[in-house]
Each structure stands twice: as structure tokens, then as C-alpha cells.
Amino acid sequence: MNPNNYLYLSAVLFSIGAVGVLVRRNAIVVFMCIELMLNASNLAFVSFARVWGNLDGQVIAFFVMVVAAAEVVIGLAIVMTIFRTRRSASVDEANLLKY
Amino acid sequence: MSSFSGAVTLAVDAPVAVTASGTFSLIWLLIGLPLIGAVILLVGGRRTNAFGHWLGVLASAASFVVAAVLFFAMLAQPLDGRTQRQHLFDWISVGTFKVPADLRLDQLSMTFVLLITGVGTLIHLYSVGYMSHDRDRRKFFGYLNLFVASMLLLVLADNYLLLYVGWEGVGLASYLLIGFWYFKETAAVASKKAFIVNRVGDVGLSLAVMLMFVTFGSVTFDGVLARASQASESQLTWIGLALLLAACGKSAQFPLQSWLLDAMAGPTPVSALIHAATMVTAGVYLIVRSNAIFDAAPTAQTAVIVIGAITLLMGAVIGCAKDDIKKALAGSTMSQIGYMVLAAGLGPVGYAFAIFHLVVHGFFKADMFLGAGSVMHGMNDQVNMRRYGALRTVMVATWLTFGAGYLAIMGIPPFAGFFSKDNIIEAAFSRGILVGLVTVVGAGVTAFYMSRLFVMTFHSTKRWTEDVHPHESPMIMVVPIAILALLSAIGGLVLNWNNAIVSWLEPVTGFQEPELAVSKLGMEGISLVVVLAGAALGWMLYDRRPVPEMAPAGNLLTRAARADLYGDAVNEAVFMRPGQYLTRWLVWFDNRVVDGAVNGVAATIGGLSGRARRLQTGFTRSYALSMLGGAALVAIALVLVRL
Numbered sequence: 060m061n062p063n064n065y066l067y068l069s070a071v072l073f074s075i076g077a078v079g080v081l082v083r084r085n086a087i088v089v090f091m092c093i094e095l096m097l098n099a100s101n102l103a104f105v106s107f108a109r110v111w112g113n114l115d116g117q118v119i120a121f122f123v124m125v126v127a128a129a130e131v132v133i134g135l136a137i138v139m140t141i142f143r144t145r146r147s148a149s150v151d152e153a154n155l156l157k158y
Numbered sequence: 159m160s161s162f163s164g165a166v167t168l169a170v171d172a173p174v175a176v177t178a179s180g181t182f183s184l185i186w187l188l189i190g191l192p193l194i195g196a197v198i199l200l201v202g203g204r205r206t207n208a209f210g211h212w213l214g215v216l217a218s219a220a221s222f223v224v225a226a227v228l229f230f231a232m233l234a235q236p237l238d239g240r241t242q243r244q245h246l247f248d249w250i251s252v253g254t255f256k257v258p259a260d261l262r263l264d265q266l267s268m269t270f271v272l273l274i275t276g277v278g279t280l281i282h283l284y285s286v287g288y289m290s291h292d293r294d295r296r297k298f299f300g301y302l303n304l305f306v307a308s309m310l311l312l313v314l315a316d317n318y319l320l321l322y323v324g325w326e327g328v329g330l331a332s333y334l335l336i337g338f339w340y341f342k343e344t345a346a347v348a349s350k351k352a353f354i355v356n357r358v359g360d361v362g363l364s365l366a367v368m369l370m371f372v373t374f375g376s377v378t379f380d381g382v383l384a385r386a387s388q389a390s391e392s393q394l395t396w397i398g399l400a401l402l403l404a405a406c407g408k409s410a411q412f413p414l415q416s417w418l419l420d421a422m423a424g425p426t427p428v429s430a431l432i433h434a435a436t437m438v439t440a441g442v443y444l445i446v447r448s449n450a451i452f453d454a455a456p457t458a459q460t461a462v463i464v465i466g467a468i469t470l471l472m473g474a475v476i477g478c479a480k481d482d483i484k485k486a487l488a489g490s491t492m493s494q495i496g497y498m499v500l501a502a503g504l505g506p507v508g509y510a511f512a513i514f515h516l517v518v519h520g521f522f523k524a525d526m527f528l529g530a531g532s533v534m535h536g537m538n539d540q541v542n543m544r545r546y547g548a549l550r551t552v553m554v555a556t557w558l559t560f561g562a563g564y565l566a567i568m569g570i571p572p573f574a575g576f577f578s579k580d581n582i583i584e585a586a587f588s589r590g591i592l593v594g595l596v597t598v599v600g601a602g603v604t605a606f607y608m609s610r611l612f613v614m615t616f617h618s619t620k621r622w623t624e625d626v627h628p629h630e631s632p633m634i635m636v637v638p639i640a641i642l643a644l645l646s647a648i649g650g651l652v653l654n655w656n657n658a659i660v661s662w663l664e665p666v667t668g669f670q671e672p673e674l675a676v677s678k679l680g681m682e683g684i685s686l687v688v689v690l691a692g693a694a695l696g697w698m699l700y701d702r703r704p705v706p707e708m709a710p711a712g713n714l715l716t717r718a719a720r721a722d723l724y725g726d727a728v729n730e731a732v733f734m735r736p737g738q739y740l741t742r743w744l745v746w747f748d749n750r751v752v753d754g755a756v757n758g759v760a761a762t763i764g765g766l767s768g769r770a771r772r773l774q775t776g777f778t779r780s781y782a783l784s785m786l787g788g789a790a791l792v793a794i795a796l797v798l799v800r801l
């Protein structure tokens with residue numbers, strides 16, 4: 060199968076994730092969109108590894124997964140805390156840290 | 159002078175110094191004894207109050223005894239063994255620059271040592287009585303001992319840098335003692351003024367020391383004076399002028415004379431010891447000690463003569479107008495030191511006479527200052543001579559002793575001043591008719607103002623304020639004055655006997671017989687006539703006519719002289735005001751320009767930051783957009799570069 064198709068899919072997934080981060084207000088959804096972007100990049104890494112016959116891309120993909128797992132732990136904890144104190148998970152309302 | 163007729167010895171090569179041994183190893187004690195006294199009195203504090211004044215007298219007297227022993231030991235030495243050097247320690251040793259802390263005792267410093275310790279001890283003794291009611295008497299004696307030690311270091315140092323230490327030491331002691339009654343505003347201000355004016359002179363001395371090091375690579379007397387002939391005349395002239403500036407500051411010579419009159423705010427024994435007999439003559443010592451430099455620099459010598467002549471007349475004119483007895487005497491001191499400086503500027507003709515006059519001036523001026531102190535003691539510390547008068551009736555001893563000093567300073571034979579001043583007048587005439595005339599006129603004016611002072615104080619009619627009851631001072635004050643009066647009476651005769659002082663000093667200073675157009679006797683006659691005329695005028699104006707209790711307005715010259723010939727006004731207009739304007743302008747420049755630039759930069763950055771701060775909206779999604787935009791830009795840039 061043509062590896063270009065995997066890359067197109069990766070680009071589409073990344074764009075969906077990016078647009079989701081920019082337009083959605085719910086912190087959980089934003090969070091999921093970020094995961095989508097991470098996995099899109101993972102797909103690109105693995106595809107390139109296949110194209111070049113080189114394992115480096117796959118190794119990087121593992122690293123990204125580890126980082127993503129750690130990020131989920133902290134990120135969800137923060138989202139939970141914000142929700143408990145403000146009874147809302149909207150990222151637009153958590154805007155106290157500013158000029 | 160007959161023994162010297164025809165014998166012309168110019169400044170000889172500086173005699174070779176012998177390393178001090180035997181009796182001469184005591185030289186350090188001269189300085190050490192008063193220094194120990196000062197340390198004990200100033201560090202010991204109130205615990206030494208009970209016996210402090212006697213300890214001070216003892217330290218000074220012990221130093222005088224050592225000086226006397228050394229003097230007789232020196233007399234026993236042959237002529238070429240009289241310059242003794244004692245090595246104390248290596249002070250500075252940096253590369254080729256070596257300054258040992260050496261003391262040098264030769265005929266010149268011996269003369270000074272005897273004068274300082276002798277007159278100093280008498281004034282210490284006098285102060286025991288004069289300061290008996292002062293609660294800080296112990297501190298006073300501590301300062302006096304400090305002064306004596308510093309002054310001895312000044313005259314015993316074997317190099318210009320060590321001399322500088324003594325020079326600053328006497329300046330410090332003078333400052334402390336003028337301001338001894340610091341709670342009086344005049345005294346506090348006068349001490350600061352003396353200190354600052356002396357600093358101006360000290361710049362001259364430090365410049366001279368630096369120039370010597372550059373020129374000769376050495377600052378020792380041997381290293382500089384013996385090699386003076388190797389330097390060019392312009393180098394020597396600059397060194398000489400720098401030394402003259404130093405001498406002007408310390409000896410209150412024009413244009414640095416203004417501090418001396420104000421310094422009279424200090425206690426009277428201080429005026430007698432420091433501001434008449436010893437410290438103010440340090441400038442004369444400096445010039446005479448550096449004779450090899452001045453001999454080879456005629457321009458500098460002329461400058462010395464001019465300064466001496468100007469100060470001589472200025473001091474005399476000021477002395478004529480002052481009603482404050484101490485200020486009149488201070489004007490006279492200026493004038494007499496002008497004589498010495500003038501004589502020192504004449505070269506080998508005058509060096510020995512300058513020192514001769516310095517010594518006898520130390521006697522008669524200390525005598526008269528102590529006499530003035532005795533009068534003030536009996537008159538509730540009043541100094542206005544217009545409220546004195548007829549004091550001879552109640553203060554006989556003071557009157558007689560003051561009279562000896564009065565006759566001595568006028569130069570009535572056989573009193574001391576006659577011999578020394580006459581020698582200077584002769585030497586001045588051998589230089590030129592104008593210089594000679596200045597000294598003769600000065601002698602006449604001296605006779606006038608001293609007669610005025612003497613008559614207004616001791617003769618004329620009573621003009622006392624109602625609350626005073628004049629009385630003779632206690633014995634402890636009268637005895638030192640009497641000794642000084644005796645020295646004023648016979649000192650000149652003894653020192654001039656067979657040219658004793660000239661032949662004593664000749665190995666150090668050199669000597670040249672003055673060449674006179676008139677015979678010596680004729681010369682003496684002329685100056686005596688001028689002196690008697692001045693004195694007669696003084697007696698006529700102030701004894702025959704009543705003295706008004708309030709000072710009359712006076713003519714232009716009198717008013718100028720009362721204002722110290724506008725010395726302070728000139729200083730203020732020429733130095734103080736421009737300095738003040740400069741400071742004000744600098745403050746303005748600092749506030750507006752320097753601070754303006756610094757504050758302007760800060761304000762600009764602050765304003766820009768305030769604008770930039772608005773970017774931090776707290777709106778998470780806008781941050782995400784900027785991150786995305788940035789990442790896209792980076793990606794595009796990478797793609798473009800790749801292509």
C-alpha cells in the first residue's frame with residue numbers, strides 16, 4: 060500500500076486535533092484533541108520509519124507515548140481541580156493568570 | 159662680622175653624615191619622650207586627669223634635657239663629625255624606591271630641637287597655670303606633647319617623606335589645638351580654616367617630593383641636595399616653587415596667610431608655641447634646609463624674596479589696625495616670618511640670619527604672647543585693647559617682661575631683635591636697594607604698631623569695663639615669661655657674640671658676607687632712626703592723646719587692615735564662589751542630564767513593557783493559536799531553506 064496515504068491520514072488527524080484545540084472550550088475535549096495531534100505525529104513517525112527502513116521513528120513513537128501518558132496523569136488532575144473549584148471545565152473561564 | 163671679612167664661602171657640599179653612636183644614639187628619645195607622653199595622656203583618658211599636666215611638662219622637659227646633652231656632645235665633636243644620622247628602620251622599599259626612617263641631627267636641626275624643646279617646655283609650664291580652670295586640661299597637654307613630637311620629627315627627618323609625616327603631624331596638632339574650645343563657633347571654624355588652607359600648601363610639598371623623585375630618583379637629603387647641581391635649572395625652579403608653596407601654607411605667607419589671624423581663637427599658649435615660635439617657622443626651615451636647590455634656582459629665590467617682602471608689609475599693616483591684642487600680635491608674627499622668608503630667599507647671605515631671627519623671634523614672640531595671655535587672664539579673657547590701659551600699675555611683672563619683648567622686636571640695642579633684624583636688613587641691601595628699603599620700612603612700621611599695642615595695654619589711661627579687677631598672674635605663669643624675657647633681652651647678644659650662630663650654622667647653610675655700600679655702623683644708625691621714629695609716632699598718637707573706647711571709623715587703609723586687607727574677601731571671590739557655582743552647576747547637570755538620561759531609559763522600557771504586557775490575556779486558546787502559528791512559521795521556514 061502506498062505509504063503516502065498514511066501520511067495524508069496523519070495530516071488530516073493533526074489538523075482536526077489542532078482545530079479542536081482552538082475552537083472547543085471544554086477542557087476534556089481540548090485534552091482529547093491534543094491526544095489526537097500526538098497520535099497523528101506518532102503515525103507520521105511510524106510511516107517514515109517504514110519508508111526509510113529505519114527503526115528510529117518507531118523508537119520516537121514510544122517516547123511520545125510515554126510522554127503522553129505522563130501528560131494525561133497531570134493534565135487530568137489539573138482539569139479535575141479546576142472543575143471542583145469553579146464547577147466548570149471551560150478553558151475560557153480559567154483566565155485569572157493574565158496582565 | 160670682622161672675622162669673616164673677605165672670607166667668602168658659598169654653600170658647601172652637604173657634610174657627610176656619621177652613623178650615630180654613643181651619646182648620639184639617644185636622638186630617637188627626643189621624639190620618643192613627648193610621643194610617649196601624648197600616647198599615655200590621650201589613651202589613658204580620665205584616669206590620667208590628676209597628674210596629666212605634670213606628665214606633659216615632664217615629657218617635654220626630659221626631651222629638652224636630652225637635647226641639651228646632645229648639644230654638648232655635638233660641641234665636643236670636630237666640625238666634620240657633627241652631622242649625625244640614626245637609622246631607625248627601613249620604612250618603604252619598593253624596587254628602586256627606598257625610604258629609610260632615618261633621623262638626621264646636624265647644626266640646623268640641633269638649633270631647632272633646642273628652640274622647640276626649650277620654649278616648648280616653658281610654655282607647657284605656663285599652661286599648667288593658664289589652663290588650671292579648664293576641665294580638659296589633660297587633653298590639652300596630650301595635644302601639646304603630640305605637637306612637640308611631630309615638630310621634632312619634622313626637623314629631625316633625614317628625607318623629605320619623613321619630614322612630610324612631621325609636617326602633617328604639626329598640622330593635625332595645630333587643628334586640634336585651635337579648635338580646642340570647639341564649643342566656641344569662632345574656634346571651630348578657625349580650626350577648619352587652618353586645616354584647609356594648610357592642605358593647599360601641602361599639595362606644594364607633595365608635588366615637590368614627587369618632582370624630586372622624578373628628577374633625582376631619591377627623596378633623602380643626601381640624595382637630593384648633594385646632587386642638585388646635576389639637575390637642570392628649570393627642574394630646580396619648579397621644585398623650589400613647589401617648596402615655596404608648602405612654606406607659604408605652613409608659615410602663613412601671602413597668598414595663604416588668611417588662616418593665621420583666625421587661629422588666634424585657640425588658647426593663648428597654643429598661639430605662643432605653635433602660631434608664633436615654632437610651627438609657623440617650619441616653612442623657613444624647609445627653605446633653608448633645601449638651600450642647595452634654591453641656590454641653583456635664582457627664579458625661585460626671587461619668588462621667595464617677593465613673597466617674603468609682600469607678607470612683611472601686609473602683616474605690619476594689619477598689625478597696625480587690629481584692636482584685638484592677639485590678632486595684632488598675629489599680624490606681627492606674619493610680618494616677622496616675612497623677614498625670615500625674605501632672608502632665606504637671599505641665598506647664602508641670608509640663610510644663617512633667617513635662622514638667627516627665627517630663634518630670637520621664638521623668644522620674644524613667645525614672651526609677648528604669654529604676656530598677652532597673662533593680661534587676658536587678669537582681664538576676664540577680654541582681648542579688646544581699647545578696654546585695657548594703665549595695666550602697668552597692677553601687673554608689674556607682666557609689664558616688665560612684655561617690655562623686654564617689645565624692645566626686642568623693635569630692635570633697640572642691645573635687645574635680641576636688634577642683632578638679627580639688622581643682619582637681615584644688611585643682607586637685603588646687598589641684594590638690592592628696593593629689597594633693603596622694604597625691610598627698613600617694615601622695621602619702622604613694626605616699631606609703630608608694637609608701640610601702639612604696648613601703650614594701649616600698659617600705659618595711657620584706664621578704660622576698663624566695670625566688671626574686671628586686673629591682678630598679676632600666678633608664679634607658675636610669670637616665671638616662664640620671665641625666662642623668655644631674659645632670653646629676649648640677652649639672647650641676640652649671646653648668639654651674635656663673635657658670630658657664634660653664623661659660624662655654627664655655616665657648615666649646613668653656607669655663608670657669604672653681605673657687601674654694603676654704606677658702613678655697617680651707618681646702616682645700623684639708619685635703621686635705628688627709622689625704628690625710633692616709628693616708636694615716637696606710636697607713643698605720640700596713643701599715649702599723649704586719649705584712646706577712644708569705641709574704634710573710630712578710620713581711613714581707607716585702616717578699614718582695609720581691619721578686614722585683614724580683604725584676604726578672606728579675595729579668597730571668597732576667587733576660589734570659594736566659583737567653586738560654589740561649579741558645584742551648583744554640577745548638581746544641576748547631575749539631576750537633569752545624568753539622572754534624566756537614566757530615568758528616561760527606564761521610563762521608556764517601562765512604557766513599552768506596559769504595552770507588551772497586554773499580550774498576556776489569560777485566554778488559553780489564543781496562546782494555543784500563537785503556538786500553532788509559530789510552529790507553522792518554523793515549519794515553513796524549514797521547507798523554504800530545504801528548497
